[in-house]
Amino acid sequence: MSRFFRSVSDSESDSESSDNESFISDEELSSDEGEQSDEEQENQEEQPKKSRFLKGAETDSDEESDEEFGRKRQVKSALDKRLDEMNSSIKAIENGQKNNDWNLISTEFDKLTASVNKATSGFDAIPIPKFYIKTIVEIENMLQEAPKEKGGNKKKGGAAAKGLNNTKQKMRKITKQYEQLIAEYKKDPEAFMVEKEEKPEIPTPKKADTQKGAVGTATVDESELDGFTSVGKGGKTVVPITADNIFVKLREVMESRGKKNTDRDEQIGTLEKLIEAADTPFQKILVLLALIPSRFDTNLSMAEHMQTDVWKKVEAEVSLLLSIVEKEQQFVIREDADELDHDDKDIVPEKGQVINIRGSIISLVERLDDEFTKSLQSIDPHTTDYIDRLRDEPTLYAVLVRAQSYIEKHNMLENLPRIIIRRLDHLYYKPEQVIQSTETMAKSMLPDYITSNVITAEEPSQLIHQLCTYLYKQSASVLRTRAMLCHIYHYALHRHFHTARDMLLMSHLQDSIHQADISTQILYNRTVVQIGLCAFRDGLIKEAHACLQEIQGSGRVKELLAQGVQAQRYGQQTSPELEQLERQRQLPFHMHINLELLECVFLTCSMLLEIPAQAQAGPNNKRTISRPFRRLLDYNERQAFAGPPENTRDHIMSAAKALASGEWERARDYILAIKIWNLMPETQAIKDMLVSKIQEEGLRTYLFTYASYYSTLGLAQLATMFDLPVARVSAIVSKLIWNEELSASLDQVSQSVVLHRVEPSRLQVLSLQFAEKAANLVDQNERLLTTGRDRQ
Template sequence: MSRFFSASYDSDSASSSSEEDLLSSSDEELLSSSVEEEESDDSYFNDSESESDIDSDDSDSKPYGPDWFKKSEFRKGGGNKFLKGANYSDSGESEDEGKKVVKSAKEKLLDDMQTVFSKIDTAEMTQDWITILTEFDNISRLLIRAQQQNYGTPNIYVKTLAQVEDIVGKTSQSDIKNKAVSKAYNTTKQRVKKAAKENEALLTKFREDPEAFDGEATVEIGTSNSDEISQYGKKSINLSSVASGSSEAAFFSALRIVIDSRGKKNVDQAGLVKTVEELLETAKSSYETIMAYLTLIPIRFDVSGSMSYQPIEQWKLCYNDTMKFLTLLEEKVDTYVVSELAQRNEFLEEEPEADENGVKKIVGSVFAFVERLDDEFNKSLLNTDPHSSDYLARLRQEQDIYNLILRTQLYLEATTSEEDQEKVLARPFVKRLDHIYYKSTSLIKIMENNAWKSFVPPNPSKITPFTGEVNDEYAINLVGKLSESLRKNKNGGIRKRAILYHVYFSALNIDFNTAKTMLISSKVQAYINNSDPSLQILFNRVVVQLGLAAFKLCLIEDCHQVLNELLASSHLREILGQQTLQRVTANSTSSSADEREQLCLPYHQHINLDLIDLVFMTCSLLIEVPQMTAFYSGIKVKRIPYSQKSIRRALEHYDKSSFQGPPETLRDFVLHAAKSMQKGDWKKSIDYLSSIPTWSLLPNAENVLTNLGERVQIESLKTFFFIYKRFYSKISVDKFSKLFNLSNEKVIQILESAISEYDINTKLDDSKDFFIVEKGDEITKLEEVALKLNKEVKIAKERSNPSTARR
């Protein structure tokens, strides 16, 4: 019976026959071998006790605890050998049980490379070039991982490279009939050629003595040139030493590793920048310098990619690098050209083939860097307090970015064929208009003069030529030519944006009629609701600027018509893109930062909201006060719709209030001007309007106020006539002339126009001295009050006797 079920177990009976029956022969062998091993080598287990120690400790008492029934070798220290299976060697253990081996990352990587070698060896038998290409790509990626982890160039990679090179050399493309296999063969041939060039020294050494090479240690990165390898981050290394030698392949090998490291986790971007800067210093040719700049500038932007905007110092570094890069391209324009339309070159170290003009085109986008700089500039403005000195200091750098935009445009014009210019130059034109469309011609002249003086252009611009003098005509023509060029673009969004830019500029600097005609003929308003938010915001800004342009010309009715629908919105700040970025972020459901930034504009592009309100309320004052007076005096008037900011609503609220104080706010001043107009006191009305300081925001404020005063006189005359005509049978023209400081001819003209418009039963006598008022359907003030009272009485009766009302 097992001792586990024994009621009374004596430790002295451990060697009894009943216990021996429980032990199998294999267990006994394991036990004996274990004991012998422990006795022969006590140092193998740290602080472990031998079986004799365990027995001696319990010689006079029974075993206790949860493992008292276990065999002695399973107790206490004896279990250690089973926990250390990977490091424990037992000669008595069968090979079938196996041992779990923990491999390092380097060993796993080498095993993966060995697997690739075996697969390529198998694919060689069937000429499976698709598999060969796939596996060669795999081992190339494994090499990059090895170099990033500072494992060097493993010998198995060199062996595989030589293997594939031999396979390619033994195969002729004419023997391959399948199109897909032929394509895989050609691609493999190109990539092997590139890899062999990069590892030429190692490949030569391998072919001299493959067996000896295979037995050597792995070649470490940079050991052939420099022993200094400084690590930064978790998975990045300083590769500048690779390029310090004379080998061109070494430079591009290091550059390739940097490019492949971009965007990966745990890579120190600042360290990558430092590495490429050192590579830039070691560049020995213009091509190497160009490739280094094409790598360096994007990585600089990556450093601040997680921030709300790029720090100013980082921005300046990117700006300086872009300027140096552009200067290099301008100097080498006859040899190298960086273009988005160039064919992509899979091998960095191989320069593109020269065209018929001897120019080598490198794929890349210079303007993409400029565009990103401009975006970061706008982000910094959106994240800076607009009322601080920091905002003004940052805004001064707008001239720098505008100079760079113009310079890039000239470079692209000089290096792009005429048939491709429409596509390539669209973005520079849009960015250039971004910076000038909302400015007056005087500010544009300053920017253009500074831009053209900042550098000597290698090639003049054919689209926006510079004659050496910048005046108002130049500024107007500049915006017109840029917009006209963009209207030919196939992109509908760019076409709409160009039209709206031109309309805004025309409304601000030229006149209302030109801008209005341009907008109506473009029919942009018919499709604007389906456009992206930034275009809708731009359209709303155009509408507001049209209204202000009409007001400057004292076209009161046109201004009121343009602004009435827009001012009906209670979210004027939002629809004009003038809310803060923090507020947009808090209220927007969009998760994209770029989409949120499209919903707001930098502060210096804002249209003053107080000026918009003042202009609209003044227009409402001049239109609605005479109409209200005519309506309440019994004249049939076609009532026009009014918005929340209409003066009519303000007057109704003012008449109901129990206390009216002196004017304090902008709205109060306009309201008091309206009350004075109702009384016929035009002088006081003009005084109230003129005392509002917001008028100073208009460029021609004095001229506007003069025209506004004349219009107030006219509308005050109409209002006075509508109020008092029912109390007179004759009205003297001369009296009106003196009362409103207008000539007799002007008074006659105004009153005849009002009589005709409202169909009033009044006519001018033959002497043209009096207006004869014929009594018609007009009611007196007392009759008007009586009618209102009678209506209220009827309503009260119906409410008190609802049953009678139903009958």
């Protein structure tokens, strides 16, 4: 074959072949063709014609190219690669020993240790390499001779001394870990290195006889499987979990936690097997401290809640952990404990010895409580699922009581307020009967040895008092503020209005509440509203209106009480992040204050105050006591057709118009027809109080409206008109005269009211006009502010 054809392949372009042929003479071509043997021509004919796009691809595979150049491809297993890494590290350590380079020795020994740990751990683990033990002994011997060469190290600088110190620290830990193997090596190094490891022979499986072209299945006896191991996910050998390798498996799970592409369900399954295989208390404690956070890791979203079945498993495991540490008092779980280095060995404490294990009981309990609240926020409250979920609250409360007892017992006083405020949050809004029931159920779920030195009361009111009193003594202002608000709320709920009002005024929380966090501000709003409802139940109309006016008059009651998200007006849109935060702050449905009842109470109080004030001031006076009520009343009066009342507002507006015209019976009927009163405790007493207030305010309205038409009015006649005792009518009229609200005098002999006609002076008329204009200006200002705030 001519030398010009050696580098030319069939895949070259036509232009190239034509150029090459132009340099070749016919004689050379004919001579070259004559030189080709028949065998070469046959080989060329057998080769397939290659595409010109595969220029330069003279072989079909890499193996053919390797054979062409005399090389053979070598495939190494993962174990062989690790052994090569170990050998390279050992050679580098030997060079460092020759040059006395401790930095190199320290670095390469770290690499060697990491490679050995990878090879000796996991499902395809191998025994500890003996050359690793030999290297450890050599470095240890070199360290013993290092003090003699201390002067040489000083000349090299501080880097060498630092490397020497690092190597010493590492060797102390390693020699302790492989103490037995190092002793065997030192006893007889040659025998230790020559001794071969026995490897089990794996018999080849028998192949099932199948006919050609037919598919058959063969059953394998257990004897044929002898020598094989089961393979799990990823082709790794599954090593059965025993009491001896629990800590090794636990370390593998903890090292993989939080890494990318980690299967959390598989981790939880492994930990569940570990807790079943654990025998000693130390093993169970460590596995539970890893299993409970792993279950929490399955739900990383702040918006979604943990599934109920998973939550119940976590609650059972937290209770199991507490029961173990309560019985085994030599093991104490503390947040400030040092990391326990037990070298994957079980620890059996001696008598009187206390083993501190790093962990946080309070964090696990708080996360459990938070997940319970999130689940209640997500479940539809109008279904049976919400009631079923709410039945788990006594169980959670029992866990809180148990955790409090454990924290008290071990003097973790810095965590005690956190658990007590959680316990208070579950009780303060409940009636005393429900509190008593919760305490009884929790006590029945707990062992008899669970006691508390801080909280000893069993009566509900005393229990709330002790919980709050303990929090008052804490340095954190947030805890004191929340405890005070919970205490006031509890007093208001049980009709102790004056106590609750005095505590709120003496605490001066109204001056600094705007600086508190949002959850505390929500609790403050709830407390003020509850005080207003308490005042209404006691018949204190002015006080109830004063407490409810700020919240109810804002138009954002749902947001202020964290009972819903207000619909945005004027096309405003909130960001998804803010909306999510708003929804996370929402209270569970069973903690809500009925907004319809709240509005009914507020409008009723406004009616009883506003209608007599309007009658006294006259039709031209713009002074208002309740702006929301006056707005609704004006809107109702502008309606061309007023049908029968349908909802709560319509009933109150109809009652207000009837009361203004002196028809107190109609006003009474409209108010009593409201069905929302049945939701309040002691319904009949509240209705009787409302009837009495309507009679009294009807009398005052009548006197203010028709006083100019009479010269005298008989007390008996007034008592008959408003169905009141004569003594009560006399007391009301006397109070009006004393407060200078009515120009009249009381004639005790004739039992009548003598009305005086007093013409106002010029100065009084001008003063009234000035006051009216000032009130109009204030009214316009407030309307502008309200409109601007709504548009923002």
